[in-house]
Amino acid sequence: MTSPISGLSLPGFPTVGALGGVDGPTAAAPATTSASGEGFAAALTGALDELGSLQSAKDQLAVQAATGDLRDVHDYMIAAQESSVATEMVVTFKNKAVEAFTEIMRMPV
Structure with a gap:
């Protein structure tokens, strides 16, 4: 029996497929719109908005x-797992951004 679970999609980031692979032409980071980093900020804001909507959907199903x-209890379990994976992904991106910032601050001028 197969389940039609769609991939997890966050704005500005590659789509993570149901089997954990990366869908799309490349797995490269998205290009920024300007040198000021507005593209990254917009992508991060979009990812946080998507995370919030996934968590609110999970909460609504939990109340039901x-x-x-x-x-169908399966709907709640799927929503809870999607929310969990999205949370882990956003936290990982945040940790990598902090790690990169710390590494840049260690560079001698």
């Missing part, structure tokens, strides 16, 4: 499950 209004 608690009240007995949820017909």
Whole structure:
């Protein structure tokens, strides 16, 4: 039995497919729109907005499950897993950005 789980898509980042692979022509980082980093800021803001919407959908399904209004428990489990994976991905991006900033600050001028 196969499940039609769509890939996780965050604005500005490659789509992560259902099997953990990266979909799209390349897995390279998205190009920034200007030298000031507005592209990264927009991508990060979009990712956080998407994360918030995934978490709110999970919360709504959790309330439905608690009240007995949820017909399929699978919907809640899928939403909870999608929210968890998105949270891990955003935290990983944040950690890598902080790590890169720290490394840049260590460089001698």
